[in-house]
Amino acid sequence: MDTQQSSDSKQELRELFADAPEMTKTALENVLRNMESGGAESRKEPTTRMESAGRVGSRQGKVSELTVIAPFVKGGAERLRAILKLTHGNFDATELVGTVHDMRFVFLDNDTRLLFATAYDGDWDTYIDDFVTKIPDYLEIIFSTLEGWPGIHSPSVKDIIAKYQIPAQAWYVANPNLTVVETRRLERLGTAFDEMLDKIGRGAMSLQDRFGGNLQRSAVAVELDDIQATVLRHRPEPYFGTHVLLHINDARSGREFLRRLAPHIDSAADWWQADGTWTAVAISYAGLVALGAPEDSLRSFPEAFRQGMAARAEQLRDYGANDPKHWEQPLGSGQVHLWVSIFSDAQDKWRDAMETARQQYQGLSGITVLMIQNFGAQPGSRNPLGYKDLISQPAIEGSGVDPLPGQGRPIKTGEFILGYPGEAGVPLAMPQPDVLGRNGTFVGIRKYQSRVGAFNRFLQENAQTAEERELLAAKLMGRWRSGAPLTLAPTKDDPVLGEDPQRNNDFTYANDLKGQQVPFGAHMRRMNPRDTNLAVLTDVNLHRIIRHSTAYGAPYDPNATSEHDDEVAHGIYLIFLSAKAMATIEFLQQEWINDGNFM
Numbered sequence: 188m189d190t191q192q193s194s195d196s197k198q199e200l201r202e203l204f205a206d207a208p209e210m211t212k213t214a215l216e217n218v219l220r221n222m223e224s225g226g227a228e229s230r231k232e233p234t235t236r237m238e239s240a241g242r243v244g245s246r247q248g249k250v251s252e253l254t255v256i257a258p259f260v261k262g263g264a265e266r267l268r269a270i271l272k273l274t275h276g277n278f279d280a281t282e283l284v285g286t287v288h289d290m291r292f293v294f295l296d297n298d299t300r301l302l303f304a305t306a307y308d309g310d311w312d313t314y315i316d317d318f319v320t321k322i323p324d325y326l327e328i329i330f331s332t333l334e335g336w337p338g339i340h341s342p343s344v345k346d347i348i349a350k351y352q353i354p355a356q357a358w359y360v361a362n363p364n365l366t367v368v369e370t371r372r373l374e375r376l377g378t379a380f381d382e383m384l385d386k387i388g389r390g391a392m393s394l395q396d397r398f399g400g401n402l403q404r405s406a407v408a409v410e411l412d413d414i415q416a417t418v419l420r421h422r423p424e425p426y427f428g429t430h431v432l433l434h435i436n437d438a439r440s441g442r443e444f445l446r447r448l449a450p451h452i453d454s455a456a457d458w459w460q461a462d463g464t465w466t467a468v469a470i471s472y473a474g475l476v477a478l479g480a481p482e483d484s485l486r487s488f489p490e491a492f493r494q495g496m497a498a499r500a501e502q503l504r505d506y507g508a509n510d511p512k513h514w515e516q517p518l519g520s521g522q523v524h525l526w527v528s529i530f531s532d533a534q535d536k537w538r539d540a541m542e543t544a545r546q547q548y549q550g551l552s553g554i555t556v557l558m559i560q561n562f563g564a565q566p567g568s569r570n571p572l573g574y575k576d577l578i579s580q581p582a583i584e585g586s587g588v589d590p591l592p593g594q595g596r597p598i599k600t601g602e603f604i605l606g607y608p609g610e611a612g613v614p615l616a617m618p619q620p621d622v623l624g625r626n627g628t629f630v631g632i633r634k635y636q637s638r639v640g641a642f643n644r645f646l647q648e649n650a651q652t653a654e655e656r657e658l659l660a661a662k663l664m665g666r667w668r669s670g671a672p673l674t675l676a677p678t679k680d681d682p683v684l685g686e687d688p689q690r691n692n693d694f695t696y697a698n699d700l701k702g703q704q705v706p707f708g709a710h711m712r713r714m715n716p717r718d719t720n721l722a723v724l725t726d727v728n729l730h731r732i733i734r735h736s737t738a739y740g741a742p743y744d745p746n747a748t749s750e751h752d753d754e755v756a757h758g759i760y761l762i763f764l765s766a767k768a769m770a771t772i773e774f775l776q777q778e779w780i781n782d783g784n785f786m
Contacts, residue, residue: 235363241311242345243352248363250288251311255303256295257351263332264298270328280325283546284317285450286367301333308366315345320550321447368450404459408585409600409607413626416453417467418604418764419586422577422735423532425564429541430632430737430760432517432558433525433548435477440553441524442478447547448527451540459588464531464540469630471495474524487619491769492629495521502773504781517557518634526632528737528762562737562760570736571637571757573660573743575670575685579692579715581731593692595717598728604628605766610728615766629768633761640752643745654679665711672711677704713779730779732771735762 197219204215240251259267271278271292281287286308293302307314318326319339327339335350337343362370411419435441445468453465470478472493475485491499497511497519505511511519527544531537548554570576582590584597585607601609605617606625617624650656657680661667667676669685674694676684685691695718699705705712712719716727740757747755765771 235360237355237358243349243354244311245355245358247358247360249308249366250360250363251307251309251314252355252358253303253305253307253311253314254353254355255348255351256300256353257303257333257335258300259298259332260334260336263334264294264301267292267301267329267332268294268298278325280322283321284314285321285447286314286317288367288370303329306360308368312345315348317447319344321546403589405587405589406585407587409604410626411458411587412454412456414455414604414628415467416455416458416465417528417530417735417762418628418733419455419458419583420465420530421580422737423463423530424568426530426532426737427534427537427563428528428530428561428737429537430558430560430562431527431529431544431556432523432560433527434517434522434555434557435474435524435553436555437553438477438479440551441474444525444548444551444554445478448544451543451547458586464529464533464536466540466544467528467530469526469528469632471521471524471526473521477524484619484623487617487624489616489629489767489769491773495519496631496633496769497521499769499773502777504776515634522557560739560760562739565738565742569668569743570759571639571738571740571743572642573668573745574664574666575668576736576738577734578666578670578688579711580733581728583733591692592689593694595728598731601766602728602731603733603764603766609766610726628764628766630762630764631768631772633763635758635761636756637740637758638753639744639747639755639757640749643748643752647748662706662709665705665709673705673709674699714775716779730771730774731765732768732775733764735764736760737762 200215200219204212207215235248237245237247240246240253244251244253246252274280278290278292281290284307288306288308290305291303293304294300295302323339330336330348331338333351335347337347433444435444448466448468451466452468472485472488472495475488485493491502496503496505497514500506500511517523529537529540529544531540548556565571568575579593581603582588582594582597583600583603585600586597590597599610600607601614605627606614606621608614618627646656646659650659657667661673661680666672667680667682667685669680669682670691671681671685672691672694674696675681675690696705696712696716697718700720702708702712707713707719715731721727736759738757738759741755742757744752763772
């Protein structure tokens with residue numbers, strides 16, 4: 188507003204208040220003087236301006252307002268009052284919508300009219316759609332008490348709401364650029380910080396509880412709140428969870444599902460504290476196409492990602508029984524567009540998270556569920572062949588926690604998370620635009636059927652006693668089944684060592700150069716040679732991955748020896764993450780797993 192307009196407006200105000208009480212006119216002059224001096228409480232330029240929220244209503248920043256005043260039908264006020272009484276005046280069902288800042292119900296004019304007011308994130312049309320699809324029963328019960336309500340499934344639902352809505356003339360928003368999701372994230376950060384201080388005072392933290400000893404914190408140099416939790420969090424112990432595979436039939440439905448799911452995707456903020464429950468989502472290249480991603484963005488993704496694992500069977504050495512034509516459908520078919528995974532440390536929380544995820548795609552006709560696979564910890568957190576699993580993970584520079592014993596030096600962030608320098612000193616190429624690539628990563632998921640019968644037959648055919656069979660099993664893996672490494676327990680198992688996270692990964696191969704304790708063919712040594720003398724490609728840190736595995740099916744049975752036992756459905760989903768996941772897994776499959784010439 189220019190100087191002349193401001194002067195005219197002030198003069199108009201003085202004229203309008205000419206017949207007001209003297210006290211009121213004095214108050215007006217005080218306000219005008221404050222505005223002229225640019226007082227802190229009366230900024231000349233507001234941080235946001237009122238704009239249209241869409242069809243009706245106003246928006247400031249990311250927050251919009253909706254106010255409806257409508258007459259009750261006969262008996263409507265009594266019914267609505269009874270409903271609100273049942274909820275103790277706190278209509279928390281709206282949490283399912285995920286974008287509501289506040290909501291008020293006010294009865295007017297001797298219970299003849301209702302004032303319904305709310306503040307929400309985003310556009311008017313989307314907000315009404317959220318209520319209709321996410322809590323339709325609640326919306327039907329409430330608005331059926333008002334005159335003219337056509338029913339929740341009527342196409343004129345929006346018309347009746349718009350008819351009674353009264354746009355705000357003025358409206359103050361304390362934090363106009365914070366959505367509900369962002370506000371809750373900040374609240375979690377504050378709570379987590381308070382908890383961290385409390386736990387430090389007690390000498391305990393969740394990661395410290397798991398790994399023992401003194402957890403050494405280091406500076407955080409990555410944007411943890413923009414990284415999915417599953418990238419850095421350790422799998423809960425015990426764990427329960429589900430993988431849900433989804434197909435997008437309609438781009439709009441796919442985008443709507445992701446928009447709904449986003450508030451429930453946990454970040455890696457304070458990952459060293461967190462166990463509990465979290466939800467993660469991955470999008471395939473075919474999924475990006477189905478979502479309608481722009482062509483120039485699609486071209487920015489690596490070729491291996493665009494092709495998918497089935498098309499790269501040669502590079503992955505997926506031959507014979509592992510040929511993609513034998514893969515369980517829909518894996519490798521190109522039909523899996525979205526992969527949603529839920530991890531939890533408790534069954535009740537897992538079921539709650541599953542229900543929350545289901546509600547996000549429920550009612551969207553353009554989303555098809557292809558497969559649901561439940562998984563869970565085996566007794567003693569063993570994998571389907573009886574080994575303690577996921578002991579060794581790489582330390583990541585800037586993640587906020589110093590390396591644990593045996594992890595080695597921290598590997599550059601960019602090897603695992605896009606947008607940061609890698610071991611070569613520069614960031615890897617990112618998918619475009621930057622907002623899509625930065626703080627993301629690539630994930631590969633492979634489902635392995637464990638042939639327990641064949642494994643047990645091999646042990647029986649090549650060892651005479653139970654003790655010899657266990658030693659042979661340890662030689663195959665590089666660890667005893669308890670998790671104790673052969674390097675530290677070369678002749679017999681040491682379960683206490685295996686359970687001690689401060690010791691069970693703290694070793695090198697410096698005194699085993701010929702592979703007499705841990706054979707060069709042992710799975711653990713091939714997948715992470717550590718300080719083994721390598722003939723080629725000697726920088727081990729270039730080929731590390733973050734690993735998660737989830738077991739499915741029955742626990743390990745040492746007495747299962749038949750060919751029929753080989754076909755029983757149990758095994759693992761191997762989930763591996765890296766900023767160059769496909770290149771890394773292809774290298775591991777080609778060189779370290781199938782080629783014996785690198786040591």
